Amino acid sequence: MQHETLDLSGVPCPANSARALLRLETLDPGAELEITVDDGEPALNLPPSLEREGHAVIALRREGAHWVIVARKSQ
Template sequence: MGVSPAVRLDLRGTPCPMNFIRTRLALEKIPVGALLEVDLDRGEPEQTVAEGLRGEGHALSALPHPSDGSAVRLLITRHGG
C-alpha cells in the first residue's frame, strides 16, 4: 500500500457532530499533505464527515472497513488551504 497514515482514529460509535469535530481536530495536528485514517459507522456519520471535509477542500476516499461490515474507513489527505 502507499503512504502510511500519520494518525489513525477509530470513531465508530461516536455520534454526529462529535465525529466530524474530532476528525477536524486531528487534521489540524498533521502536516499538509499527510494522511489521516478514520473509521466511522456507515450512513449518517460517514456522509456528514465526508461531505464536510470535501467542502473544506480535503481529498478523501472511502473503503470498506476490513473487519467491520457496519463501518467504513476514510483515508483523508490534509489540504493546505
C-alpha cells in the same frame, strides 16, 4: 508521508466531524488520516464535511459494519 488513524466508531454526528477536523489540524500538509466511522449518517456526512474544509477524501471503503475514510490534509 505521515499516515495516522482515528477510530470514531460510536461517535455520532456532528461530533465525529469536529474530532476528525481537530485531528487533521495537528498533521502536516499532505498527511493522510484514516478515519473509521459507523455505517449510515456518519459515513454519509463526514466526507462532505472534510471536503468543505478543503481536505481531500482519497479513499472510502466499507469494512464490516464500519466505513474507513482516508483524508489528505490540505496544503
